[in-house]
Amino acid sequence: MTARAAQTSPRKRAGNGAARQHDADEIGLDALVGHAGYAVRRFQIWIFQDFIRTLGDVDIRPTQYSVLTVIGANPGLSQMAVAKRLGIERARLVHLLDSLEQRKLVKRVKSKEDRRSHALHLTAQGETALAKFKRLAAEHERNVEAKIGRENREQLLRILAGFT
Template identity: 90%
Template structure:
């Protein structure tokens, strides 16, 4: 079994022993093909790398973008609410907000209603910046379209809509 080695491209001559195969180009994945998780993982890596590169000039990573977007769309939210909504741990959100606050994109305002919590808002500077980020994110989304096709991207969003 396992003799799926359909050799193409006689690049280097199989050396001497039977141990050596072709270097990297024709390696069967066997059961891995057919696993949704594997395909999704590889795709997710690709998509994040493109996002990071496309938003590289403004130094915004996917998680930061998601936080800014949610705050922008729902000003006054508490850290707990944002963390729950995005599936981020509140401990982690603390550092994310520290960074965004240092960059003057976000403000933590002590809530009068609940003095434990902070109401999160974008600064005016943050609003302007987010507008720019959204343009770049849209460009990134076009890269996705170029990669898998417009119709496939639509279908993908539809299939995964349940994960919000």
């Protein structure tokens, strides 16, 4: 509280040269408050941690989930197409797919039309697994709703719809 009051003149070197104890949660952020990026970053960290925790039993991370979802909804896509759509580097997608293919969730099929590219498909096992992942992801989404409120979550989705 005293710290919060003291910040009315944040530039000055606080007068008391001898250190005063800051009680950890009364440390001012000054200019950081009012920066959208800072709030978004902290929120994104929280939301990813909850996602990873909620899907911990099935060992699926957010990026893996996004890849599986896009392939499931658009079978036959090339790696480039998936990478572009999700904003992932194609170099990075290689490792992601290596992992998912080892786990028999995804298969790379040589494309007949363009022999450079691979057509991506879910395996049968991948289809049923994804269904389970989606149920868990929905549970995670309910956690988000519980954290920030139903109304706020919907406004958030509306505001950021352009980035999806």
